[in-house]
Amino acid sequence: MTKNNLKVVKSTKDKELENKEKNKALEAAISQITDNFGKGSVMKLGQQKAMDVESVSTGSLSLDLALGIGGLPKGRIIEIYGPESSGKTTLALQVIAEAQKAGGICGFVDAEHALDPVYAKKLGVNTEELLISQPDTGEQALEITDTLIKSGSMSVIVIDSVAALTQELKLKEIWEIISRTSSKINEPSTKKIDGSVSRTNTMVIFINQIRMKIGVMFGSPETTSGGNSLKFYSSVRMDIRRIGAIKDKGEIIGNATRVKVVKNKVAPPFKVVEFDLMYGKGISKTGELIDLGAKADIVEKSGAWYAYKGEKIGQGKENAKLFLEQNPKAAAEIEMAIREKAGLISEKIQGNPIEKEKVESAEKVESVEEVPTKKN
CATH class of the missing domain: 3.40.50.300 (P-loop containing nucleotide triphosphate hydrolases)
Known part of the structure; x- marks a missing residue:
């Protein structure tokens, strides 16, 4: 007589119970690792919560x-x-x-x-x-x-x-x-x-x-x-x-x-x-405000031109930096807006050790395109 190999299908309730047990075991393992090796030894890669450290x-x-x-x-x-x-x-x-x-x-x-x-x-x-x-x-x-x-x-x-x-x-x-x-x-x-x-x-x-x-x-x-x-x-x-x-x-x-x-x-x-x-x-610092502001859509970029609140602040990054150096009030406003959107910007600068472009060696330095300087 041939014995039938029947697969037992678990109910949704059984699966939920099994998942709870797995999560409980995982929490215990993480707790043990934290006790042995310190807080932050194990964390999810996409975890945005950081430790409360000065x-x-x-x-x-x-x-x-x-x-x-x-x-x-x-x-x-x-x-x-x-x-x-x-x-x-x-x-x-x-x-x-x-x-x-x-x-x-x-x-x-x-x-x-x-x-x-x-x-x-x-x-x-x-x-x-x-x-x-x-x-x-x-x-x-x-x-x-x-x-x-x-x-x-x-x-x-x-x-x-x-x-x-x-x-x-x-x-x-x-x-x-x-x-x-x-x-x-x-x-x-x-x-x-x-x-x-x-x-x-x-x-x-x-x-x-x-x-x-x-x-x-x-x-x-x-x-x-x-x-x-x-x-x-x-x-x-x-x-x-x-x-x-x-x-x-x-x-x-x-x-x-x-x-x-x-x-x-x-x-x-x-x-x-x-x-x-x-x-x-x-x-x-002004260069960072331009770059981060553009990532957070605080500073608008159209071609080589940069604008803030609809007003053009410079053609080319160097001229935009010069504008912010001469207008500290606008620079402070952009910095405050960037800090308010810190979470969004942090996601955009998230790197990956596999997918991220490899860091070039110092011997193979690229030349950044010459930037125009605003004439006085």
Whole structure:
């Protein structure tokens, strides 16, 4: 006698009960992961809710929106990496400038002995109040950083750079010191971790360089100095690249810059933003207002012309930027409107590590079309 293979069809009620049990099990698993590895270790990619973390602005409105909490989180380790002359130190100095505006005390550990105080001042850094250290060895740099953090008085400390530290210390020695300093600060909510960085609410920014791995046939041959430890300890990692040159009458006056949020433990990662980095001035805030305003339909763009509230403000982006520089009231109105539409703009700058266009290498820099300059 042949036995019939009958499939049992579950009722809608049974399916709902099964889904509830699965969701309950998933919530328990996420709760366990959060307890073991810290809040933000697991989240849905499209999740818009960010952690309630105190932040410091990066000086870039678009990057602040991409980071999800209005800037970089305090009490965490941050890594900014990219090729040479891509804007790493400039971005770090802009963070220092913003922290100082909020009344914070900042420090710069110049392991490369390459900090330009004049340029830092142009970016808005109060160099008279900035604590600067130019250590002789990598070990000395980390010991100085450790002491400053434990003082509990610092808001932001920048270490420039990881490559300079590794020249003097073996990686094992470096991360033995850093682990004592930070105590795995990307896990501040767990009872096992009581790091001085999270306890003192100090942000530590490591500037890092790109290295090429030899013999890589598949995937990216790029890597960063310091091994995998810094990647693990960092709550936010940002890849910054120069993607073009901004010219005025044949003269290069700045760089078109792209930043990819490679890792973010306080908000959804993988967002990509672009902004203008002007020589001697830093991030162009008016340029960001034009770009973000156009994305949010606050600024109208028709061909090469830009308009605001039906009134033309310039032909070409540079002329539109000049208009906003000369009309701070209009710039403030556009910025306020952009902040009100932050959620919409955040969706439009959502990137994807697979679908997003690959970041160009520094050696293959595109030239941005020359922009017309408004005549006086």
